Structures are given as C-alpha cells and as structure tokens.
Amino acid sequence: MDNRQLWYFAAIYEEGALAHAATRERVAVSALSRHLANLEAELGVKLFAREPRGVRPTAAGERLYSHARAILRATAAAEADLRDAGREVAGEISVGMAYSAMKAIGVPLMRRVLAEHPKLRLTLTESLSGSTLLHLLSSEIDIAVVFNPPADPRLRVQPVLEERMVLVGRPDMIGEPDLPIRFDDILKLPLIILRQGLSARAIVDDGALLKRLERRARFEMNSVSGIAGSLVQGLGCAVGARLFMQEYLDGGALAARPIVEPELRRALCICEIADQPATFALETVRRLCIRLSLDAVESGAWEARSVIDPHSGPY
Incomplete structure (x- = not known):
C-alpha cells in the first residue's frame, strides 16, 4: 500500500464514483479501477460496494478512509516542512480552540499570521474542549487549545494559564x-x-x-x-x-x-499528538498561541494567571 493508492482511494470515497474521481485526478477510469483492485487484493477486503450510480464505501472502506486522511495529511505536512526548511515559514496548520480561547486570541492569531507569515495557511476551528480533543486525536487538527485535558499518553500537553471559575x-x-x-x-x-x-x-x-x-x-x-x-x-x-x-x-x-x-480553577493547555514530529509551521503557530495568551493575561484582557514564565522561552 503506497500513498498513490491511498490518494486515489480517497478520491473515489469523496466523489462516490470512479468516473468522477478519475476526472478529478486526471487519470483514466481503468487506471483508477486497477489501483483500487490492487489495494483491495492487498488488504484482503472489499472497500466499496458497486451500485448503479456509483460506489458506496463498506465498513472497511470507512475505516480505511479515516486512516488515509490522516496519513495523507501528515505526508503533505512533512513534504512542505522539509521543502521550506531554512526559508520563510509556509504550509498549512489547523488549530482547534475552546470557546474562551478563540474569544481571547483567535483574531490576534489571524492578524499575526497575516502580518508575519504570509505563506502560512491557518485554519481555526471553535468547539467545546472535549470535541476539540477528539478532532486532534483523529488528526483533523494539528493543535488543540483546550481546558483541563485528560491525562493521555497520546497527547503532548503544555499548560499555559489558569483561570478562576x-x-x-x-x-x-x-x-x-x-x-x-x-x-x-x-x-x-x-x-x-x-x-x-x-x-x-x-x-x-x-x-x-x-x-x-x-x-x-x-x-x-x-x-x-x-x-x-x-x-x-x-x-x-x-x-x-x-x-x-x-x-x-x-x-x-x-x-x-x-x-x-x-x-474552582481550570488550566488552559496547548495539546499536540505526542508521536507526531513538529514542523516549522506548527512550532511557529504554537509559539504564537502561547505568546498571545500571555499577552492577554498581562494586559488584563484575560483574567487569568500565567503558569509559565513569559520570558523563559522563545515566545
């Protein structure tokens, strides 16, 4: 199983028909069908059920799509990171934020990225802390800015500030x-x-x-x-x-x-996947999230207490 097979599989899944996927990927339908057949033979499962108007993913297809999306996203991030090493920070980073965090630093983060890193594409998602963590664990986002994350070996957690309830x-x-x-x-x-x-x-x-x-x-x-x-x-x-x-x-x-x-107090933490290597773009956005949070506390805009020294790191 290689990235090209996963890429074509994801296209078929998202388009719901071989012909539409072939048009999107600019390949022949026969070539796409061959890649799919090879992938199904290699895995020993049927990934799609053929229907009159297209294809429908099987349970195995649904599970593979979840893995494929994470793998392809990680591969693209790695390629962009190494390609741009030593040059201007570029790439795509997705940040999920709890409601209060978005309220405090969402717009300032967008402003800083726009002014300082024009080649960096930023996606912000607002949801409750629990939902944001689930998005992180499913590789839908790269960074989660949430309150009171649970102890989980899959997570790398950096406490930033503490709020009184x-x-x-x-x-x-x-x-x-x-x-x-x-x-x-x-x-x-x-x-x-x-x-x-x-x-x-x-x-x-x-x-x-x-x-x-x-x-x-x-x-x-x-x-x-x-x-x-x-x-x-x-x-x-x-x-x-x-x-x-x-x-x-x-x-x-x-x-x-x-x-x-x-x-009653709660801790704002920045969470990432523990075994995922940080890219230059991710490190940049992480530092900005920390810096903007500390600035909001220092200015009084965020009634909270910093739990890290604002002068101890490259923030």
Missing part, C-alpha cells in the same frame, strides 16, 4: 455581584452546565465536584450560545470563567460571583 447568572438569581459564594451554596441554585463527557471537564477537573454539579443541574447543554441565552432569560445560572460571558457582564445583563470553599 465564577458563578454567572442574573443578579436577581445569584445574589450580590462579586460577593464570594460557597460551592455548597451553588448546588442550591438552578444550574445549567455543559453536557457530561470530556467537555464537562472544562468546568472543573475534580471528578467528585463535577459529579455533584451534574447531579444538581437543571439543564445540560452542548451550546455556548444556548447557555448564554438561558442565563440572560433567567432560566438558571452557570459555572464558568468571566471571559465566558464577558460582554453580558460588562453590559449588566449578567453578574458574577467568585466561588470559594473550594476555589
């Missing part, structure tokens, strides 16, 4: 703004939390505390905008960081109270 809601629901509130007292209020799973870890990394929040929650959502709308309508309150609902806090629609006994 607060209770957010309408003042008539949560009480006196900025007055500390005990964790046990939060459990007496109607709570709205992120749905259970990896994304819920972004609220608090302590499993026991998280279970207590989940048991008392009135609503569970996977939507940041849905949670925001529910809070403004007075349907409940939520545990989050100030940046999470900053515009509503600034406008007075919502208020925040720091949580005590215990304090």
Whole structure:
C-alpha cells in the first residue's frame, strides 16, 4: 500500500464514483479501477460496494478512509516542512480552540499570521474542549487549545494559564455581584452546565465536584450560545470563567460571583499528538498561541494567571 493508492482511494470515497474521481485526478477510469483492485487484493477486503450510480464505501472502506486522511495529511505536512526548511515559514496548520480561547486570541492569531507569515495557511476551528480533543486525536487538527485535558499518553500537553471559575447568572438569581459564594451554596441554585463527557471537564477537573454539579443541574447543554441565552432569560445560572460571558457582564445583563470553599480553577493547555514530529509551521503557530495568551493575561484582557514564565522561552 503506497500513498498513490491511498490518494486515489480517497478520491473515489469523496466523489462516490470512479468516473468522477478519475476526472478529478486526471487519470483514466481503468487506471483508477486497477489501483483500487490492487489495494483491495492487498488488504484482503472489499472497500466499496458497486451500485448503479456509483460506489458506496463498506465498513472497511470507512475505516480505511479515516486512516488515509490522516496519513495523507501528515505526508503533505512533512513534504512542505522539509521543502521550506531554512526559508520563510509556509504550509498549512489547523488549530482547534475552546470557546474562551478563540474569544481571547483567535483574531490576534489571524492578524499575526497575516502580518508575519504570509505563506502560512491557518485554519481555526471553535468547539467545546472535549470535541476539540477528539478532532486532534483523529488528526483533523494539528493543535488543540483546550481546558483541563485528560491525562493521555497520546497527547503532548503544555499548560499555559489558569483561570478562576465564577458563578454567572442574573443578579436577581445569584445574589450580590462579586460577593464570594460557597460551592455548597451553588448546588442550591438552578444550574445549567455543559453536557457530561470530556467537555464537562472544562468546568472543573475534580471528578467528585463535577459529579455533584451534574447531579444538581437543571439543564445540560452542548451550546455556548444556548447557555448564554438561558442565563440572560433567567432560566438558571452557570459555572464558568468571566471571559465566558464577558460582554453580558460588562453590559449588566449578567453578574458574577467568585466561588470559594473550594476555589474552582481550570488550566488552559496547548495539546499536540505526542508521536507526531513538529514542523516549522506548527512550532511557529504554537509559539504564537502561547505568546498571545500571555499577552492577554498581562494586559488584563484575560483574567487569568500565567503558569509559565513569559520570558523563559522563545515566545
């Protein structure tokens, strides 16, 4: 099995017909069919079921496509990295960011890449922390900027900053703004939390505390905008960081109270696949993400505490 076979296989999968794939790849249908037959013979499985109007991937075909996409993407990145070594940073890097991270550094990152690395193509994806990690592990993105990632030998993790969590809601629901509130007292209020799973870890990394929040929650959502709308309508309150609902806090629609006994904190980390060698482009984008996060903390735009020395590395 070689890259050309995988490339042609991916084309057939994506186009759903040999003729369309052959047109896209500018090869004869017979040549494409031969490559597919050789690949199926080598693997000992049928990758597509033939239908009147094209082909449909089998279960084996679906699994191979997932692997092929990751392999072809890694190969392209390696070629671009070595080709451009010692020259201007170029290539394509995909970054997945949790909501707060995108809010804080998404636009500044785009601005820096545009100004300093015009040959670098950047793709940004926003999703909840759990979903972002799944995208990383499936090789759909190169870097994940997420909160409270789990211990996983497949991940290389760099903690960057730490946020203190607060209770957010309408003042008539949560009480006196900025007055500390005990964790046990939060459990007496109607709570709205992120749905259970990896994304819920972004609220608090302590499993026991998280279970207590989940048991008392009135609503569970996977939507940041849905949670925001529910809070403004007075349907409940939520545990989050100030940046999470900053515009509503600034406008007075919502208020925040720091949580005590215990304090709740979460760590922002930059994650990569552990066994994937870093390209020059990836290293550049990683450094920019760290630098912009530290700058946001130093300027007060991000109410958090840096956990690395901003002067200790090439940031």
